Amino acid sequence: MAGLVYRLDRVAYAYPQAPGPFSLELEALTIAEGEVLALVGPNGAGKTTLLMLLAFLLRPARGRLDFLGRDPWAETDGAAEARREAVLLTHHPYLFKGTIADNVAFGLKLRKFPEAETRARAAAALSLVELDGWGGRSVSGLSAGQAQRVALARALALRPRVLLLDEPTANLDAALGLRMEAVLREAGHDWGTTVVFSTHNFSQASRLADAIFYLSEGRRVEFSHENCFSGTTATDGRTSWIEPKPGVRIVFPGETRGHVTCVIDPSAIRLTSAGGGAAPPSGPNVFRGRVSRMETTDAATALVRVSGDLVFRATVPVGELEAGGISLSREVLLTFEPRSVKVVGERPAEVG
């Protein structure tokens, strides 16, 4: 079994002046050598914060973050040494003034690579991102997508042990994004590089990653953020609920108070056609919506997105789609049991 690159134990981070105790709080996370891990979550979920922690640009406020079996923050210059092994490509990469070749060679020069090897690696990295022969050009005037590719080449040229990428294909068109995904897969395969990347795109995460780590409001959640809803609870003592939109309730059992995030397992959601004259099911957690997207994750299962008052993602056996009259743009009823709602991120309600 491959060794561990990262081991996070009760790591938490708090931004100055941010509300609440911690912006990111994780019980545990391990990342193995050569693993490709996707961080999925909505804006503000903590993906970038986690990447910055993994890149040793932020120091945990609490807990322990081991890298290759050591805690770099406990050693003098340990964080700087770890940064040489774990390279982060930020969401909006910055290119230094000068030529593209200067930029791609930047990290190699810092590491005092011989001139000939620096040139060879820089050229190879530019070739990987399909910018062969662009080395002599100035970085001024590059489009966002081109700048993203130069920054990716700059990171790839280092052949780092760990490559951390914050939404690496965000500025690229779909075709180029797919080609860059192939580059990342190759890097992982050929060099044994551990890759951790953040994305909003569940499909990209499924395509690229060995494992997916879902985040919401700075906490780990078990499922995709599309089924995550936050709000302040109300309760009748027997059940509790939040209203992500006025009058739209997600109900769960027990008495819970405070601000919570409700997560609904996509496989716990049942879809039925809204047509056919049958009486709609009664009880809590019944929603009406329209199928806005369908994609198959494998031969047996389809991911169905239903857009109504709220947007849900459900996994449905492919065989049930036709039998249930579920197709794109059709109106459907969506139900799930209160007990299938997972409540996370529970915090005491603010007083006053």
Added chain:
Amino acid sequence: MIARELALAVWVSLKTSGLAAVIASALAVPAALFLAGREFRGKKLILAVNQTWMAAPTVVIGLLFYSLLSRNGPLGGLGLLYTQAAMTVGQIFLILPLITGFSYTALRQVDRRARLTALTLGATGRQAGWIVLREARFPLLVAVLAGFARAVSEVGIAMMLGGNIRYATRNITTSIALETAKGEFRNGVVLGVLLLVLTLGINYLVQAGLRGRDGGA
């Protein structure tokens, strides 16, 4: 005015002001880097004092250092009054806030991602600081040259701390003052043109620096 005297005056101007610009830059640029990269209590006060100090008249600075360096002053024992060293010290004090202010502005305009990017690619904190300076190299060059131009063209400090001693502390600006006082306007005008050529040369360097920045960005 003989050629040797003229050449010496030019040399004294370039030497004292050049040295003042180098020393003041060595102090001002790190200070500006520190100020630009951190937020702390009292920073606004420091910037306000620096800005006020920029407007200090040269004769006031000359008077201050004269009182310090004169025989009865607290630093009189150093024997610096009426030397080129005294002129340089006074000019450092004159241009320090100017270079600090310009450098601070230049460094604040560097994209904050520059330092972060350098760190992500394996730079140490010190190397990342150098990268930020490199990204601002042309505006920083402008700051240093502006400081030099200010020092080379001032007359109050040179006169009060140098004493306008022939073949020793007489520079271009004190020569102009002397020639004008003697009624030798022609010499004064020639020296004035010389100073103008020097200043234009500095401006040319600044412009070349700016062109380089635009071209290389």
